[in-house]
């Protein structure tokens with residue numbers, strides 16, 4: 001069960017982001033609790049990507065404070081975010097096409113073993129682990145040796161999710177997971193989020209399609225023109241109401 005009285009995993013207070021004269025975020029308070037799935041929605045240019053890029057260390061806020069597990073933290077780089085166990089899953093950049101599924105799961109964090117004084121890459125363990133993970137995720141990948149370029153868009157995201165699960169990410173961020181994916185792909189991604197949730201991992205996902213994400217989200221945050229319009233728990237709202245808040249903002 002989610003504990004909203006406890007300490008959030010991530011808490012952001014009064015976040016502003018300026019790109020030159022563009023004021024992309026105007027004093028946003030945002031956060032995510034342990035094990036919580038938050039859907040981030042809003043029209044084009046609302047500031048969704050900017051907000052998650054601050055969490056993933058791509059950008060620094062112009063103003064505001066970020067707390068991680070209750071401690072004031074500067075997420076100064078993408079590596080820093082990764083060291084905090086924050087994983088980001090992008091539609092395409094998440095995997096390297098000409099490497100195998102197993103190589104992608106362990107990319108940059110390869111497992112090694114040693115015999116006497118010699119260290120070597122533990123390829124068989126990586127293959128076995130990748131096979132177990134993809135099977136658990138329900139991915140129809142013939143072999144962990146398969147090159148990722150032969151995977152569908154949804155399967156590629158699955159490989160990135162497998163990576164997040166293996167390395168036990170505390171927070172997984174999915175930017176626009178459902179665009180350009182076929183309907184079955186959308187279902188796959190929603191299933192991945194469900195599995196992350198079951199594993200107790202917090203998740204923030206950006207979506208343009210409220211209907212798709214509604215059932216798995218614990219909470220929705222609506223942004224418009226750099227401001228937070230709504231912050232509603234699943235049981236306090238409905239897909240129709242969320243659509244309406246967005247539409248009202250666009251036409252205002």
Ligand SMILES: Nc1ncnc2c1ncn2[C@@H]1O[C@H](COP(=O)(O)OP(=O)(O)OP(=O)(O)O)[C@@H](O)[C@H]1O
Pocket residue numbers: 019022024042043044045046047048049050051
């Ligand atoms: N690197 C950048 N340099 C200058 N302006 C930027 C940059 N990134 C974003 N912006 C501007 O900041 C505002 C917020 O953009 P952002 O990409 O965060 O919106 P978004 O909600 O992700 O939109 P979309 O749904 O189209 O992806 C926009 O006005 C955008 O043009």
Ligand SMILES: [Mg+2]
Pocket residue numbers: 048049050
């Ligand atoms: Mg965006």
